[in-house]
Amino acid sequence: MALQIDWKNLGFKYMQTDSYVRIDYTKGKWGQIQVCTDIMMQLHVAATCLHYGQACFEGMKAFSQADGSVAVFRPDENAYRMNATAQRLMMVAPPADLFNEAVRQVVKENREWVPPYGTGASLYLRPLLIGSSPHVGIHPSEDFIFLLLCMPVGPYYKDGFFPVRALVQERYDRAAPHGVGNVKAAGNYASAMQGDFTGKDEGFPISLYLDSASHKYVDEFGTSNFFAITKDNRYVTPASTSILPSITNKSLQVVAADMGMIVECRPVLFDEITTFAEIGACGTAAVITPVYSITRGDKVYTFGNESQAGEVLTKLFKTFQGIQYGEMEDRHNWCHKIL
Ligand SMILES: Cc1ncc(COP(=O)(O)O)c(C=O)c1O
Known part of the structure; x- marks a missing residue:
């Protein structure tokens, strides 16, 4: 049946x-x-x-x-x-x-x-x-x-590809500099739950974690990597020893380069976020979650339109999904046909 x-x-x-x-x-x-x-x-x-x-x-x-x-x-x-x-x-x-x-x-x-x-x-x-x-x-x-x-x-976020509000976690760190933040240890998720869930209770679907040593650099979101599109159209994503090497992020960097964008994987100062035009959270579950705002203490930084994802994020998302569903050319042999 x-x-x-x-x-x-x-x-x-x-x-x-x-x-x-x-x-x-x-x-x-x-x-x-x-x-x-x-x-x-x-x-x-x-x-x-x-x-x-x-x-x-x-x-x-x-x-x-x-x-x-x-x-x-x-x-x-x-x-x-x-x-x-x-x-x-x-x-x-x-x-x-x-x-x-x-x-x-x-x-x-x-x-x-x-x-x-x-x-x-x-x-x-x-x-x-x-x-x-x-x-x-x-x-x-x-x-x-x-x-x-x-x-x-289905999609991770019930509203699909729509911008969300993110909260910078100051009270809870996700990963120590030489700890296990760069691997997928089950315990990482237990230790991030309190931060992620208090953030959700306060109305922020995702939390952003900074490097725990100085709280100056961007690490990643609770369960997804951080990437940004600069106002001059570069793809910027943090290099850090305490973030999980996301397969989605690694692939998006290739898609962005294929689209002619400059890709920078380097330490990203939190203070740089004012230079970003679009911000995305990326991972297997949602592919890309556009981030409309980032709240840190009493400051709120906004990116683009509250009700619509930015142009570059939308193009990256559509291309990425197009490859995953076999609708677009799989130039790098990422899709392994198994049946
Ligand atoms: C902490 C964290 N960062 C990033 C990611 C995204 O990784 P991937 O793109 O491989 O799913 C995940 C999800 O697996 C995660 O749990």
Whole structure:
């Protein structure tokens, strides 16, 4: 029976699909890919993921293409980043080949859940890696469990591609200079929740974090990178050791360069924001969220029009989505057709 899903009105939230995949790492090697349907799993009560935060994840998407196939956007980048995170947290992540095979398998098993072309929705993939060995004295896990969940999602923000208001967080820092802000450790999200959610309570859908050492430089938003378009049409994004290397940002920089823009990845002083014409938050979930205003203390800086995204952000967004849905030329081979 065909699924009864209102594809055009999906939110960005957990939904149970037919199955997920699991791979166990034990005795120093990865086992077979298992397709699982039971959403409850057994875990040792002393597992290092529960006590010491040996847990990390990734976020990526599969898209129904204009030609009827299904493609995943830059899965090698996620495999690479999960390996970088794992190394930092003394964990072991699946090598890229195994990671990619798990991606192909989970999408194949859940083919019906891939939103149809033209709905604006996609299949979100959530790779998760946890340390599963029991330890009460601090020690890296010897065994790991890799899970890969998938679910159909609509746009991250229910209003879609509309400008939002951002708040600079002064009370809570996101990441220490030589900490783990540059990897996708699960604990990063727990520590950012209080800032992000107090900001939301105050009417700001996203919070902007500055470098925690001096609060002079822009780092990133709670769950997305910061980029700006200068008044003379350059793409500027912060270089910092405490931000997550966003795959969307990396790709947007290429799209911007392809469009003839100068791209600058360098430390960005907060005081420079008055020189920016447009500001965007970018990430897998929303691609680009235009930022209309940034509030810091009693100062409010505005960019463009409150009810409409700026011209350059709109062009970048449309080009990016056009590539993801197979409507525009994929010059850099980012879309991996898997079905
Ligand atoms: C802290 C943070 N920064 C940036 C991003 C955007 O990264 P990507 O474009 O790879 O999704 C995310 C989302 O994954 C994130 O959680």
